[in-house]
Amino acid sequence: MDDLVSRTAAGDFTRAKDFFQGLAPERTAKIVASAADVTLVIDAQGIIRDAAFGVEALFNSGGRSWAGRPLTETVTIECEDKVELLLSEARAGGAMRSREINHSLPHGEDMPVRYSAAQLGDDGSVIVFGQDISRIAVLQQKLMNAQLSMERDFAKLRAGELRYRMMFQLSDVAQLVVEAEGLTVADINAAAARVLGEDTAAAKDKTLAKLFDTDDSALLENVLRATVDEDREHDIAIHLRDGNALTLTATPFRQERRTYLLIHLMARGDTSSSGHFALDRQVMDIVEQMPDAFVLTTPDRKVLATNAAFLDLLNIDSVRDTEGTIFDHWFERPGVDCNVLIANVEEHGIVRRFATMLRSRFGRVESVELAATRIPHRDTYVLGFIIRPLAAPAGTSMGEETALTRSNEQITNLVGHMPLKDIVRETTHMIEQLCIETALDLTKGNRVSAARMLGLSRQSLYAKLARDSENE
Template identity: 40%
Template sequence: MLGFGTPSQSLGVMDAEAASRLIAAAADATLVMDGAGVIRDMAFGNADLAAALGGRKAWLGRALADAVAEDSRSKVHDMLGEVSAQDMPRWRHLNLRAADGASIPLLCAANRLPGTDRVVLFARDLRLLASLQQRLVEAQQAMEREYGRLRQAETRYRLLFQMSGEPVMVLDAASLRVLEANLAADRIFGAQPSFLDAFAPEDRARVEALLATVRAAGTAEERRVSMRGTRREALLSASLLRHERSSLFLVRLAFLGGDSGESPIPESRARLADFVESTPDAFVLTAADGRIITANPAFLELVQLPNEATARGEELSRFLGRQAVELDVLLAQVRGRGPVRLFRTRIRGDQGAEAEVEVSAASVLDGGQQCFGFTIRDIGPRPAPIETGPPTLPAAAGQLTELVGRVPLKELVREATDVIEKLAIEAALELTNNNRASAAEMLGLSRQSLYVKLRRYGIGDLGPDEES
């Protein structure tokens, strides 16, 4: 044990009172135990830990082995068996059980008082360290999930980049060197010494002027140009990208007259259809009345149907939405405000399985008829966000807790029911964009019952027809 060199000179002669204050200040908690491991006295150097453990009286007369969690009892026996007055104490991690059942992590070391059977246990509070470690683990897991999503997104966009029937390239803005090109661009520009050599000689100056304008203004520009040799006309589009300290051009060619050269449009659409079929996200197309027209295998797997034929003609509301009216609300949003992104709801399978999903929807035209396309992603269970402070209650619920002990339980329950009912009505009105008929259907109420409750809670303004 490496102790003081001359303790009698440096520390002087101390009485028991001075020694106790010094020992108490040396750790967050200090326990004095007898030879059997029973706690005989206790001191705290940390007020928060003292409050968490319930003070000294809660521990006096208890055996330390009985006060720790099951996984720490063997450590206590080993520590008391190895303790001595001369050796350097060994620090061990113990989980102490508080009076309320919570587990409090402590870093402990024991030393025997010379000439007695008494053992002094020094404990350091590890709760802050444990909390930081837990947050670090959760942050690392969140980063891994985010990296996974980014890799998947990059894979999807690269696949779309290669599937495009139009030539698309990424150029270095300074040298016009081709950095990336899809298959359609490689067939046209791959044999050319440089990017400009693919165009007719009289149009190269126009291409250079276009790129100079994009570089200076930073906005997308278009020019009509002719290709070298074939004299095919195309619309050249360019936009500026910033990557770290360098500038890049994103260049796209759209051949005019319906002639795309080496990569015809039907083949491109066929590839896109193949992608929709193989994507892990569910895709479904419905008619204006919400009946399914077509769906990809991922959607059939989510709703537990064996094939597309069994899904065709079914109402999407049979599977999507917590209630039937929820899909009506979603379709109304798409009709009135355009595409909807990341609408969170539930999907139900034909065999009873359910899953949390995020839905994006948009309106499309098919042969002049309005249809709706939905992409559905199974988000599964997600970890709760890291709490940085004590949980908070809504204001009304917080006021209810203050009534505990002041009013009878029966009245308290009635007040709580009113608060919940009011919150549910407000949430339904917000979800349906203040459409009271849809809100009543979502809540399982008649319109008149909803109007009565609106008047009761003073929510919104009722018209003359609604007052009756």
């Protein structure tokens, strides 16, 4: 909500003397008081000389004692400058400007009031009109709480997406999704691509029959058409182009008013349950349809798998160009950011909202936000990463929130003990200390890496550390 609004009359009274000249002072005062929730008469020194209240909460919480006190004493410290501007602009005779000002109440809460002011006399006195906006503030707080709740729910959804992406990439079940109308491949997972000897991207949009032996094409098409018409699962023995025999299971399903076939490929004699690969199908559908980039690596950061969004993000032509490469290769600062990220994953098991920069195949630098996790797999583990281009400054981690809360408490304790400009100077020093501590913590005490992360020279960082040590 804006705290400054210009207000100019679209049209003034043309016969003011005819109607207002004979008004008695008491009647004039009642009219003026009824036009606002709070009406104050301020003298040239900024002292409240008289007041009328239409809001009982403000009157009962200290408003009755305002007369004879400076207006600045009744407001919170950050609003004192707003009061001075409000009064000075009114005395200058310019357009009325509304400003949102918070009053300090005895029980500790603040009451927000939107004030406008006008010159009352040639002696510098000013009349101030206030509108209680506490209800609006309550609505704003509710809106903020709802937004925070949505963000928490979205974070849970993102964590669920990450788990499903892991499951899909680790699945050994070969699966395809085929459009029923043209029997073309709409989607394929890595296991199916290996079985068929196809590149994942190249296999999409191909007619399914072209992926198998031509002698089986007619039979395959007839079985798939029957699956759609009868709306039930069918099996068929089929051969690959290299002659290897498979069992193909087709299951129909509908999505967005279109019919698709879920194709499950098994070696002859494989008794994998259809229920099991139906779960994998859900995993595959989530992974392939979501827009965020995904990378799966070994513990030593060798890339095992990526998705199309990752290829698009870094301008990579084919998934084969990423397989076997080291994930660090794509970082703008691999010696710092990647090591810090992996160290935190190793320590905590999961990292969220890690801000860094990646470099594309053509050298373009992309600011991104990563979520990473460590997933046990057989007798070792794999590392999974979800990558999202940054559209806004990244938030703080849980550790940073704790540090910021601590700094906020320190800043709050300074209020009332020193002037505002001194608090601002002290706050700047606190923030600088917090950034240095965080960088050292992320780099496990490596001052060279910390200086690079902060954009400082080593000498500058050492000087700041020495200064802080002397102050302690």
